[in-house]
Amino acid sequence: MVVFYFKKRFIRIFFLILVLIIICPIVIRRRLYLPAVTDTYGLRPEFPPLVLLPGADRGPRVYAGAAVLIESKSGAIMYAKNADQRRAPASTTKIMTAIVALEKGDLRQIITVSPRAARTGGSTIHLKPGDRLRLKELLEGVMLRSGNDGSMAVAEGVAGSIEKFTELMNLKAKEIGAVNTNFRNPHGLRAPSHYTTALDLALMARYGLSNRRFADLVKKKTAFLEWEERRKRVEIMNTNRLLWFLEGADGVKTGTTNEAGHCLVASATRDQKQLIAVALNSADRWGDCRRLLEYGFQEFEILRIAVARRAAAKIKVKNGWPRSIDLYPRSDLTAVVRKGDIEKISPQITIFRDLAKAPLKPGETLGEIGYLYQGRMVHKVDLINLQPVRKSWRLW
Incomplete structure (x- = not known):
């Protein structure tokens, strides 16, 4: 009975040490690879493509x-x-x-x-x-x-x-x-x-x-x-x-x-x-x-749908550390609408979950954010990660 007790205790200690060895480096990496949203990971803003608004054939006399x-x-x-x-x-x-x-x-x-x-x-x-x-x-x-x-x-x-x-x-x-x-x-x-x-x-x-x-x-x-x-x-x-x-x-x-x-x-x-x-x-x-x-x-008035430096969604990463990350618009997303049509604007987010697998480098496209105007998709931009994701090794 004594021998069995010590064997059981030894096994518990062994697994505890093993878990600590595995987890500690991950914690350290987490501190190193969770930067704030800075210029280091920010991408250069792009010109959104021209988008024809509904009713663009109407306007003043020209x-x-x-x-x-x-x-x-x-x-x-x-x-x-x-x-x-x-x-x-x-x-x-x-x-x-x-x-x-x-x-x-x-x-x-x-x-x-x-x-x-x-x-x-x-x-x-x-x-x-x-x-x-x-x-x-x-x-x-x-x-x-x-x-x-x-x-x-x-x-x-x-x-x-x-x-x-x-x-x-x-x-x-x-x-x-x-x-x-x-x-x-x-x-x-x-x-x-x-x-x-x-x-x-x-x-x-x-x-x-x-x-x-x-x-x-x-x-x-x-x-x-x-x-x-x-x-x-x-x-x-x-x-x-x-x-x-x-x-x-x-x-x-x-x-x-x-x-x-x-x-x-x-x-x-x-x-x-x-x-x-x-x-x-x-x-x-x-x-x-x-x-x-x-x-x-x-x-017309301008509505800000999404801002490049502000998280728009969160996604779980398969076999990754951290296990979930924020997604940011690659560039600002704004909507120009006729005054009184604000209720006709509907933001829409699509997440590409099949791409959310570790490892990930900063700037990978993992989704899209766009908006519908009068039921039609007018414009959308990529959702990207701003931090890297390491592959995690788990025993369970």
Whole structure:
């Protein structure tokens, strides 16, 4: 009996020690691998894809041949008229010119104006061959005064040739989703197969406005150009009239040619809500964009469905430690709805339980969160884990 007692006690102690050996490292790992939600595990926010809202064919009276209104953050299309119809863009082309120049060039770079750039017709900033200006000043001349000569000088200075720069413009357009766009020059004067759409221009403006330097550039009402060689300093004014008489106006670009008609890409921000309106070939581009923007601000509101840094769901992980983890939206999820339609919004979460198996690295897609609007799924984003999950070893 005594021998049996000691054997039984020994077995209990043995298993207790074994359990402690197994559990202790897991506890230590748990402390090391349960970080707070920080930039270390945060993923770079993405642009949500454009989403056509129900009733986007209804809105204010618009004279433009093609027009669109979007909310910048969510990508919601609030109004669309021939939005994907290919058209000549005129000087709204320069939106992409500025985007490429800001990403590939140095604003302090001194650019010497070539004879080819100086003789470019249409709207100009009166450059002469041999003039030397900083890229920053040339871009102000391009985006405020719509200088075609400045666009050519920028392209040659940044990429070495017009052809190479135009290639960069087309590559960037495809990269950001403007797939119905083809550029043949950096200024927008008539050229074969030089086209875009109202929707693509909205995409380009949205992308550009996410760059602080671009946003600062297109909201300037005035700027000064300086020619050192000519000892000349000239004040220029922005051709975008909305900057003066529309509340919250902060961009973007005008354009006019015989082929394209009067065009405007306009943006405005109120209460942290930024809208982008595009009007192509319009008999009243100022009125069209103003009415679209006011319509967007007055008739719609933004609902925050999910925040990237806030847990939206919890999931159990098979054979993992920790045994359950929080899931976070890969990016913010916002809904743009007509005022009075809030009750028609229904969030929906889907968990991919078959994928929740250890081990897991941070950033793996384990579900989706989206929302239904009037019974239709409008938009969704991935749900991801922000912490790693180790495989656990159990004796039971």
